[in-house]
């Protein structure tokens with residue numbers, strides 16, 4: 028039997044930053060500040076990410092490029108590597124992402140690349156928490172409740188068929 032299945036997802040779009048709650052706005056501001064620290068001489072596309080942990084701590088990351096292009100890292104993975112390295116037991120509950128070109132925030136939403144989606148998925152799997160994903164454009168914001176919407180049918184530890192703690 029052949030069955031076609033559909034996957035749908037929803038997200039919330041905010042037309043104005045004033046409509047956001049204060050925690051989300053604080054995280055967006057942290058992501059925007061982090062973008063200013065990006066090292067992006069090749070793309071000149073600066074990205075900042077800010078992860079909120081359960082304790083309330085905010086951990087930042089920025090994209091760091093390299094002349095050997097694959098050696099660079101995105102802001103999202105930079106921030107999550109930072110939070111896991113420094114606060115391994117404090118679980119992420121949200122990540123905000125902002126991007127800029129020529130010191131101006133981009134109008135469009137900085138959607139995470141495939142590698143970052145996979146890393147966010149692993150972190151959700153490791154901690155058992157959904158991570159709210161906040162994509163911040165210059166004016167508009169999109170909020171997505173968890174990575175499964177951005178990465179359906181994801182490859183997880185259970186696909187390895189090994190038991191981990």
Ligand SMILES: [Zn+2]
Nearest residue numbers: 101139140143
């Ligand atoms: Zn990425």
